Amino acid sequence: MSFRKMIAVTFAAFAVLSSFAQDAPEKVSVKSGRILVAYYSWSESGNTKYAAEQIQKSSGGELLEIKPKNAYPKDYSACLAQAQKEIRDGVRVELANEPVDFRKYDVVFIGSPNWFGTVAPPAASFFASAGLAGKTVIPFFTYGSGGMQNCERDAKKLAEKAGKVLPAKAIRGANVREADKEIADWVGSMLDVTKDAAASGFYGFELKSWDGKDVKTADFKGRVVLVVNTATRCGFTPQYERLEKLYKEYHDKGFELIDIPCNQFGGQAPGSDEEINTFCTSRYSTTFPRMTKCDVNGEKQIPLYKFLKEETNKADIRWNFTKFLVDRNGKVVKRFESGDSLDELEKLIKSLLEQK
């Protein structure tokens, strides 16, 4: 290569590199409490739900499950038939969710499974929400084998009111559970998140009550919260009596208790959600909120427990009636093992209630 040619090539390479540097998209700066992670998920394996939970974890945002007013049939071919017809006819399905107060958010992730190459109708309705005006919308999808297909293009069209729509992410459903890092890196490449402990952390989780209602930990902002994994046939089960006493005594002063039945320790919570609830209310007259039965360790553990453990001693839950106490600012203050003193627990609750 002649000297001149070499200089020309070097300059060309330099120009290309510097244009890349200029084009690197600027990250969106946002407080974690101003991020919403909304998703629709239909299948038993909950692929899009899993992706949403990972995004929530990386961003600290609030999770929201998008729910159609008329749920799709559980049967696969019936669901296919209904979805295909709705998509072909351009039906905009109604949602069962309470209206979202979009003023609380700057960045809205919206997730959907790929249905017939496009956005699933419930997520499509959410993409078309008027409240997205001026927001940064970030679509994400899970798919069977088709990849992104028209999902990104159609999401952009639907979200025409949004301030801007960032490039979408598509993950193969079958691989989503190995994609934690990929999802975290993708979130990190777009957002510069200021973690706001009071707005995210403990307050970023969604639970289900024993009778199927949505419960968000964000509903407990400003309160002292005790989270307990319980069981109905355990030597510690009589602790229910003391827990109810604590709840009665301190609820009006700002105390909350979240009962999470769990069958992972000696199979000592074998009943259905309804049976467990009937047992607790009739035997111990409990009045505090009870969730659906959950895993607190292992692959299927609910994200709240992953968080509670990470915030304390990182150890797996050892037994029924392990307790986590959270202060009015969402800080996990202490983990109590099953047999730890309930008098000590009460003392700490009292002192945390006095803090504003």
Ligand SMILES: Cc1cc2nc3c(=O)[nH]c(=O)nc-3n(C[C@H](O)[C@H](O)[C@H](O)COP(=O)(O)O)c2cc1C
């Ligand atoms: C009604 C229906 C239509 C689907 N159409 C497609 C498709 O066109 N392309 C594709 O790759 N996957 C398709 N899938 C597979 C889903 O996109 C995939 O399994 C996804 O990860 C499921 O997410 P979920 O577990 O959150 O429901 C379809 C699934 C259903 C139920």
